[in-house]
Amino acid sequence: MTDTAVLDVAGIGFGAANLALAAALHESAGSTAALFLEKQPDFGWHRGMLIEGASMQVSFLKDIATMRNPVSEFGFLSYLHEKGRLVDFINHAVLMPSRTEFHDYLQWAADRVRHMVEYGVEVTGVRPVVEDDSVVALDVLAGDRIAARTRNLVVAQGLRPRLPEGVETGERIWHSSQLMHRLPAFDERAPKRVVVVGAGQSAAEIAGHLMDRYPSAEVCAVFTRYGYSVADASPFANRVFDPAAVDDFYQAPQDVKQSILRYHGATNYAVVDGHVLDDLYRRQYEQRVTGEPRLRVMHTSRIDSLDPRADSVAVRVRFLPTGEVTDIDADLVVHATGYTSPDPSELLGGIADKLCRDETGELLIGRDYRLRTTADVRCGIYVQGATEATHGISSTLLSMTAVRAGEIAESLAGDRRTQERAAGNGK
Template identity: 30%
Template sequence: MTSHVLDLAGAGIGPFNLSLAAQLDSIPQLSVRFFERRPSFAWHPGMMLPGAEMQTSILKDLVTATNPTSRWSFLSYLVANKRFYQFLNAEYEAVPRKEFADYLGWVARGLTSLRFGDSVREVHANDGFFSITTDDGAISARNLSVGVGKIASRPAWAEQLPKSMTFHSSEAMQRIGDVKAPRIAVIGGGQSGAEIVDALLDLTRVSSIHWISRRPNFEPLDATPFTNELFTPGYMERFHGLPEELRLTHTRRQVLASDGVSASTLKKLYRRLYERKLETRGASDQGISLRPFRNVIAAEQDGPEITLTMRNGFDDSIETLTVDMIVFATGYRFVLPEFLYSLENRIELNSIGEPVLESDFSLRWDGPRESRIFVLNAGRHSHGIAEPQLSLAAWRSAVIANALLGRQHFDLDQLDPIVQWETHGQPSNLPSHMGQAAE
């Protein structure tokens, strides 16, 4: 064990711990180090499909929202790479995902606190600090930051299907080029599902594509001004103070604010389908079927085929579909990383099995309060739909930095929200006579 105790050790170097590292780079009095098993930075390499775009503003980068003069902003990246004027002239409605990934890699290459090819293996709590084993040895740290991301989520009915006949959208770049199956089902009506369908339309060897979603239609991301208020610090702070039951209800209702399809992607797909009909003079296009409002309830493999059984929510009927391959664009789920198993029984969980997070993004556990375990990308149901998104990454990192310092290094005061979310100066429960029908 080294004699030096770090102020913070970070496990995983994705965008969120990268944001934290970039913010802490402006605070030299803090001793920090971040560890990543991969040899270099990579951000969703499996989803870097041609034409894929960001769904957030470039100003919602790693640092700008709370530290606009940082050398690690997206604008600094453009200037450093001599692309500032050409980027402006391109007039992107949305930034290409590949360019934002290049920006993240540029930051990762510049920060000295990052250690690639060295992963966190074990964590044990001692008196006032954590003993951490990595691939390269042992260290001590007063606080942890867990940013290892989530794992690919697949429906329960798909567990017995062979991997040779299925893959998750996170593997798209590696798998799509090798697809030889003529009939493919894409499960999931969000942005990833739309991008997968768009990419499959370019493959001449695919004879039919079936896009299946539980949602009533293929619906756009709601990026209108009042909905974007959900992606502000003021809303997140108020959301965190709600009872758990209300928070869970709100996140279910707000799905299209964070997981809809970009309008530009929907328009592109619709035009492609329109042009296909034009080519066939309006005849039915057997090459693609769009099936919203379908809930897949079973999948049965029979040799090289898979038969899906679905309930159609539009007419409440049951239908079947036979395909040769399935692509799951079904998102991700949080799983406690193995290196925290030694603390598993000491961590408080909510009703759906996720860690309970404090307002500063540290999980609630039975250890000393000054020994914090910050968990990034696990707070959708504690802090709101913005927590897994890039939108508030810079602000969250500043909150954590202030918590480490025990003072307001970053000024996080905000104007009052434009929308009045909570009731001020009113009792939380209505009198018994309120709400009754008038006679």
């Protein structure tokens, strides 16, 4: 090895998941040399969907720290206390804060560990550092530069916007993740007709926001379901997000894993909170009363084609039960069609031959979120987010963020103690 300083931990990405890990490492006993690399110029968490009035879908207690350590200095209550709003929040009597406030909380937490983060760094790959035929460290690359050399790596790339096959974004065709960044450019020439594709929470929130923002616009909601479906937020169903549920899911046979994901999809996927649904239905009903319909729900339908033009998008919508086609001239088309988790191996090509896979080719991941590697790899590689198939439905959600960070921090500490013992024995 060269004289390059070797970190204990390097993290790729600095969203809520690795922020939670940074907080856990900051609070852990002993010193840990850690650095997180983030391609954004500063901290940001789903900024494109910070719609005014939109609330979180989880309790404030499921922040980045409280379920790991109820007295953590990184908890949401500590944030409120420091901001002078604790009493006001208690009087507000809500479990779910606004999305804007929660983003401010995450920004506050990120500022507290600013010394552990390097922003504006886009990681392009990872290269093994070999000594005595063993991989003893990893070089994290940003182009031709070594951004970090580390004994342990935590990959948390976040989610990637998903679009229907063949759809490309453009001036008037967006993914919902771009919404609040792109709308201001259209405010002066307020859209007269907008198509929103999707049947989930984001789609419903966007439809309501567009009607508020553009009072004369028609909003066409297009989705293949017959109607919006309410999210299952019942306390028994929500146990699928409990820490114990991860243990149950991880050790379950593959067919049981698939059953759990299928049975409890209504807690998270393509569903809408009840109060958002009620508000949309109220709007549509009142518009029928006044004879000024602006929310046009095109259920059981799909978009056959999008044809961008100079100042509009020609949208062809097919009603699936009959095959009837409707042509719409829209100013904007917003796809609230969800996200996918990137394959962590995309960034790990330099050590791809060291990663163990199952018979289907999927990466093998331990309960502590550590990738299984060949015996000659002495460093650890952990993943956050891309683990739904192994760890369950909460993998990409806030519900397990704090607990998972604590589990990874504990695993890192255990591995470090093992390495120190080995060094002390002259091995």
